[in-house]
């Protein structure tokens with residue numbers, strides 16, 4: 001059996017320190033149900049470590065590196081698994097909006113991923129912008145990818161309640177159905193309607209400050225929704241750019257297992273604190289860890 005150094009390991013959590021691509025290549029094929037991650041954005045923040053993502057010389061290099069990472073990540077995903085990728089855009093020379101998230105999304109499509117959603121994460125509490133010659137930026141992208149056309153997705157787990165007058169919303173729903181039926185389009189039935197509505201692809205979720213990390217962390221509501229929709233109790237969730245472990249917090253809170261990888265071990269300390277993991281003899285030990293494939 002292969003022994004590997006895990007920063008922390010117990011029967012629910014594995015925290016691995018090192019380059020995401022290298023560490024993922026040590027995980028067993030098909031061992032992860034869903035990946036929820038927010039890698040460093042291109043040219044934005046220096047995480048102070050050689051080999052970090054986001055500091056490539058060109059955008060093309062950034063896209064190539066992320067594509068290589070997610071190609072390897074596809075190997076460790078179950079056949080019915082999914083990838084949720086949060087990316088923000090950036091402005092380049094001559095005020096040019098670079099379209100970074102979409103360039104990465106197209107590259108992942110070209111390398112075999114199926115793109116299922118482009119979700120707009122709208123940040124209602126985004127910092128006021130002082131730009132005078134364009135609209136302020138208030139959103140990021142969250143892409144949902146699958147390995148193929150069939151994959152695990154539990155919409156009922158993430159339906160949101162109808163707001164307002166229940167009778168009225170039923171009526172609206174019924175009439176929408178009528179129109180759909182007339183057009184020969186299948187619509188929701190009453191029973192489904194009463195379970196709540198599809199959250200849609202615009203998520204208005206406020207950022208939440210987490211001062212202990214000097215980088216942006218996504219609010220826990222985001223990985224919670226992704227994990228609920230894409231995994232079952234006891235499944236393994238991976239974040240290859242784990243940072244302060246927001247994905248891990250959400251995963252454990254929902255009764256899933258978590259594998260977090262980060263190039264900086266200091267961030268695992270934050271993650272452990274947020275996941276309320278014991279700083280005990282399990283930390284910093286040489287272990288044989290679950291979900292690893294001796295052939296990799």
Ligand SMILES: C[S@@+](CC[C@H](N)C(=O)[O-])C[C@H]1O[C@@H](n2cnc3c(N)ncnc32)[C@H](O)[C@@H]1O
Nearest residue numbers: 019020052053217218241243244245246262263
């Ligand atoms: C935007 S932060 C992730 C924040 C995270 N979602 C959270 O809620 O805390 C990106 C993380 O990627 C890590 N990182 C950068 N390059 C990496 C690489 N090559 N391999 C693994 N982790 C890397 C950084 O250290 C940083 O913690």
